Amino acid sequence: MIAERGLAGLKTRDLARAIGCANGAVYNLVADVDELILRVGSRTLRRLDAALTGAEGAGPASPQETLVRIAIAYCDFAAENLELWRALFEHRMERGKMVPDWAINEQMELFGHIYRPLAALFPKRGPEQLGITARSLFSAVHGMVALGLEQKLVAVPLPALRNEIAGLVRAMLDGLVARQN
Template sequence: MSKTMERRDRLRDALIGAAEQTIAAKGLAGLKSRDLAREIGCSNGAVFNLVESMDELVLRVGSRTLAKLDAALSAAEGGAAHTPGETLVRIADAYCEFAAQNLELWRALFEHRMEPGRAIPDWVIAEQMHLFRHIHQPLVALFPQRTPLDLGITARSLFSAVHGMVLLGLEQKLIAVPIDALRSEIATMVRAMVRGLTAAP
């Protein structure tokens, strides 16, 4: 690799890191290309030689966030020591904890909207779908007779329920719920859903 390419890669990594820190501190609204250029020591125009657009930059930061979330969920699974139902509870709890500890980066995953006419790249969708294995695998153990399509729908429904509770619970408004109480309520909800699903004919 040439020195020019090495320098470009270093600058690109610095840009993504600076964007990550900015989003973590100020949210998506605080992300400005000129401020990032100043921070990493390049011109504003040079930023767009490192990434195609601000959309791509936000997606690259999101990729880092998803990787950290993936690691947190993997750690929560705890191997084979737990029942599938309890594994789902641990995953949901870890998701809530991750969101609370990385609030603005987590919010950015869902708040970012692509510019009109731009589609979400396939690699982003693949990374997002890869995380569903944490829900899918316990569901396979609970419902071995169900089709992959049915399990996929159940996984998305379970995620939507947990995500909705986390999203509303962490809102810094009147509806906000203390984190310990929120985690307890999420565990109760997931256990109730598992009991209902396993009891259903």
């Protein structure tokens, strides 16, 4: 349902009808709509992890080129799974509710794909500094993907977006390498 209609199109009444149960029975499976969305997000993150793992292990490459592959795989995943990908970032927990630790841990595990090549590229950096760099690199790529796929004023054709992302990642890494010397 989310894949077809987006997060706003998720209605528990429609979901209950689709799986053949009473509306209230959905809440025998999950505590509330927030948990339902987080569980869908968990499945999406597993699929994203598989795509990033494939890019990471696609053959011998320098840490820089591995990061380029990961960034392009992220872009491609978002383009191919647009509504599920958007739901990961659009969902807001009910006021006063915290995101459960299991959901946060799943999200943070994905940063390992960025962290590992960065650690190889910058062996003198500590874990905290590498984590900040990983999150900064992700933010730059994510911003390009989000705006590039928006299909509004700043929409960028996918092949051009891939090239721009590769250029951004290389430029950022070249700058970081030059700054460390």
